[in-house]
Amino acid sequence: MTMTAKFILVVALVLSIAIPFGAYLLSEKKKGNFKASVIANSFFFFGTLLIAHVLLFTGTASAADGSAAASVDGWRYLAAALSTGLSCIGGGIAVASAASAALGAMSEDSSIMGKALIFVALAEGIALYGLIVSFSILG
Incomplete structure (x- = not known):
């Protein structure tokens, strides 16, 4: 990966955070703009993922090269x-x-x-389910 590609990726990551929340903090009506800020942040985040995929995982793949396996491992780690x-x-x-x-x-x-502790424990179980799913993705 060239130095310009790394620079573009870093700038895209910084802008994906700075633009939506900077616009949210500078706006007058903070209640109505939160939804727009989240949508813009999601757009920039997934755009940055697309740029990273194009810059990091492009090229020719062969059986002896192993670059296809590295691409699959990268997406597995991201999913986990x-x-x-x-x-x-x-x-x-x-x-x-x-x-x-x-x-x-x-x-x-x-x-x-x-009864109240049961409801709190059920809510905490959501995080444990996500951890189990990530272990099954990696395993």
């Missing part, structure tokens, strides 16, 4: 990282909602602590 990361983010959001509701309910009636 995304399954773990996104499930942990989802689990964190679910635990935040369930735990705050459980604490509010337990402050009124302390006899429901067991």
Whole structure:
């Protein structure tokens, strides 16, 4: 990979974060622009993935070269990282909602602590499922 390709990739990665959230922070109406910011960030993120795929995984592939196996391994690692990361983010959001509701309910009636802990544990299980999926992808 040439130096210009590395530079283009680094600039694309930085811009994929800076442009949408910079526009979100500079906007007057922060409630309505969050959705547009997330859509723009997703567009730039997947565009950067496409650029990385074109720059890193192009070329001729032969049986003795092994570059096709490296391409498949790269996508496997990316899939494992995304399954773990996104499930942990989802689990964190679910635990935040369930735990705050459980604490509010337990402050009124302390006899429901067991039921409340079950809901918090079920929300935490989402992250564990993502970790299991990433192990099955890598294994």
